[in-house]
Amino acid sequence: MRRAPVLEAHDVTFAYGETPAVDGVDLEVTAGEFVALVGPNGSGKSTLLRLLLGLLQPDRGTVVCLGAPPPHVPEPWRIGYVPQRRILDLDIPATVEEVVRSGRTARRGWWRFAGHADRDAVDHALESVALTELRRRPVGELSGGQQQRVLIARALVSEPRLLVLDEPIAGVDLAAQRLFRDSLVHLVEAHHTAVLLVSHELGAVADDLDRVVVMKQRILFDGPPRELAATGVSLGVHADDLPRWLEELQT
Amino acid sequence: MSIIPLFGALALPWPFDREYMQLALAAGLVIGLCAPLIGVFLVQQRLSLMGDGIGHLAFAGVAAGLLLEIWPLWTALFVAVVGALAIEWLRSHGRTTSDLALALWFYGGIAAGIVLASRAGNGGLAIVPYLFGSILTIDAADVRVIVVLGIGILATLALFGRALFAIVVDEESARVNGIPVGLGNSVLAVLTAVTVVAAMRVVGVLLIAALMVLPVASGRILARSFRGTLTISAAIGAVSVVLGLAAARRWALAPGGTIVLVAAALFAVTNVFAVRTRAAAPAHHHGHEH
Numbered sequence: 001m002r003r004a005p006v007l008e009a010h011d012v013t014f015a016y017g018e019t020p021a022v023d024g025v026d027l028e029v030t031a032g033e034f035v036a037l038v039g040p041n042g043s044g045k046s047t048l049l050r051l052l053l054g055l056l057q058p059d060r061g062t063v064v065c066l067g068a069p070p071p072h073v074p075e076p077w078r079i080g081y082v083p084q085r086r087i088l089d090l091d092i093p094a095t096v097e098e099v100v101r102s103g104r105t106a107r108r109g110w111w112r113f114a115g116h117a118d119r120d121a122v123d124h125a126l127e128s129v130a131l132t133e134l135r136r137r138p139v140g141e142l143s144g145g146q147q148q149r150v151l152i153a154r155a156l157v158s159e160p161r162l163l164v165l166d167e168p169i170a171g172v173d174l175a176a177q178r179l180f181r182d183s184l185v186h187l188v189e190a191h192h193t194a195v196l197l198v199s200h201e202l203g204a205v206a207d208d209l210d211r212v213v214v215m216k217q218r219i220l221f222d223g224p225p226r227e228l229a230a231t232g233v234s235l236g237v238h239a240d241d242l243p244r245w246l247e248e249l250q251t
Numbered sequence: 252m253s254i255i256p257l258f259g260a261l262a263l264p265w266p267f268d269r270e271y272m273q274l275a276l277a278a279g280l281v282i283g284l285c286a287p288l289i290g291v292f293l294v295q296q297r298l299s300l301m302g303d304g305i306g307h308l309a310f311a312g313v314a315a316g317l318l319l320e321i322w323p324l325w326t327a328l329f330v331a332v333v334g335a336l337a338i339e340w341l342r343s344h345g346r347t348t349s350d351l352a353l354a355l356w357f358y359g360g361i362a363a364g365i366v367l368a369s370r371a372g373n374g375g376l377a378i379v380p381y382l383f384g385s386i387l388t389i390d391a392a393d394v395r396v397i398v399v400l401g402i403g404i405l406a407t408l409a410l411f412g413r414a415l416f417a418i419v420v421d422e423e424s425a426r427v428n429g430i431p432v433g434l435g436n437s438v439l440a441v442l443t444a445v446t447v448v449a450a451m452r453v454v455g456v457l458l459i460a461a462l463m464v465l466p467v468a469s470g471r472i473l474a475r476s477f478r479g480t481l482t483i484s485a486a487i488g489a490v491s492v493v494l495g496l497a498a499a500r501r502w503a504l505a506p507g508g509t510i511v512l513v514a515a516a517l518f519a520v521t522n523v524f525a526v527r528t529r530a531a532a533p534a535h536h537h538g539h540e541h
Binding site: 054055079081083093094095098099103107110111113138151154155 | 295410411413414416417419420421423424425426427428429430431470471474475476477478479480
């Protein structure tokens with residue numbers, strides 16, 4: 001049986017001035033689907049992500065997220081967003097637990113104090129990224145990989161139906177990537193969360209994907225990883241060979 | 252009988268044995284607690300100089316009040332709140348960068364203040380206490396207004412604090428999750444304006460930003476959590492007021508300046524202490540495990 005889409009984009013187009021960044025993109029992600037959006041640097045991945053999340057308005061086309069266009073999403077806290085760590089500087093005098101708890105603020109009502117349900121959700125999220133022991137540590141004292149896990153736990157803590165991650169494994173070592181992969185697979189399989197992962201390297205998650213979407217301003221490929229593999233592209237390490245493959249695809 | 256029930260009639264020890272010192276203490280403690288609480292959020296948003304910019308606007312508001320013969324606190328409050336919202340609007344709509352937005356108001360405000368004060372004739376002299384602070388001449392009516400503003404600031408922070416925290420952690424995620432980011436940032440701007448106006452008579456418009464930034468700089472070093480940063484910063488602000496007032500009375504110093512010098516000295520001591528601690532345990536910070 002086909003599941004309902006949690007994210008739909010139709011003909012989404014956006015340009016920075018005269019430079020087109022996203023051109024006529026159609027994309028659909030359904031519940032319980034694990035999708036990777038890949039493409040070389042400057043291919044418009046992050047811009048598309050911002051359009052899908054409602055942080056940018058498309059010049060043309062429509063986005064429907066959890067059943068409504070982004071400013072009107074009925075339960076916006078059902079969207080978990082993990083921004084790029086190198087853009088979000090975690091230079092805040094706060095503990096791991098405080099940062100993760102801030103992910104529950106919208107869900108319980110921003111004016112309310114945290115209750116039992118919030119504390120349980122924080123415990124669970126910390127556990128799922130193996131940060132329970134570091135919960136009272138200031139985030140500024142953590143390594144890059146640990147900070148990444150803090151941001152993932154913050155996104156998980158509101159029990160999202162759609163989890164969007166921007167370059168989550170850049171600069172994270174293999175052990176941390178495996179931990180990260182396990183929590184994503186658990187989310188997809190046990191909670192039917194839709195996961196959209198934006199990256200230019202797929203590393204540890206390559207084998208678990210339902211679909212790979214390749215873009216360079218436009219969508220160049222959208223299908224299961226094995227179809228992509230059949231064309232001779234390795235999903236393991238393709239930061240360099242993907243653009244070359246794209247050129248071949250276009251010719 | 253004192254108009255402020257708790258103060259004036261109290262038998263407090265030196266240096267707060269006199270009524271004027273007790274009024275100064277009441278007003279000073281409100282500002283010493285509130286200014287750093289707002290400052291924690293401003294510093295995190297990289298808006299440390301917001302208080303300064305709004306202080307200069309409030310200065311123009313005081314001058315306008317003197318010219319129009321309205322109580323300067325009200326005109327200052329009006330001009331500061333409207334100006335703060337305008338700065339926040341310019342900032343959030345990306346019309347100009349934060350520091351340029353502040354510079355516009357900073358110089359526009361002080362220039363308007365000078366022009367308006369000169370038009371107010373001899374009344375222009377009355378602007379001096381607002382420029383440099385005049386906490387020892389504060390009267391019960393001033394204290395009442397400051398206490399009410401202080402309660403308003405604390406109540407608003409109690410309501411908006413968690414949303415503001417989510418916003419300073421990551422504004423975009425907060426926006427995606429449906430936290431009213433625009434409202435939160437506007438509330439922070441208004442709280443800054445109200446704090447500035449409440450603090451005018453205590454330390455003067457020229458030094459208001461110091462009380463929003465210096466205790467926070469110490470708090471960020473000493474605390475290991477956000478809650479701790481708020482608590483320690485407010486405590487350092489309050490201690491600076493008490494010690495500053497005592498030193499000002501003992502050695503007949505300008506109280507506003509003395510309070511800020513105490514806050515600066517506490518920051519210097521904290522900094523030296525932190526550098527020593529870090530040097531003693533270099534491996535503890537920035538661990539490299541993943």
